[in-house]
Amino acid sequence: MSKIVGTEYHSVRMRNKPFMNKLKTIQAVAKRLKVTKNKKILKKRVGQDHFNARESGKTTRRKRRATQISDTYYKNIRRFIPYS
DSSP states (O other), X not given: OOOOOHHHHHHHHXXXXXXXXXXXXXXXXXXXXXXXXXXXXXXXXXXXXXXXXXXXXXXXXXXXXXXXXXXXXXXXXXXXXXXX
């Protein structure tokens, strides 16, 4: 009886079972963005934390709403959030 060692064991054992690693979600990105049902990616507008009293009401109201990310970043962001 032949002895199977090292990598040969795994190749014999996994020959009929395709194996693919799970992709990890980048949590720093997932916490800051939201993916809608139609796969649009929304982000919070910048500059909303403090010094808002000096801004006009129009600017303040506009900052309350989320905005869609540009197409330039879309492909990279989708890689960071693979299962959304």
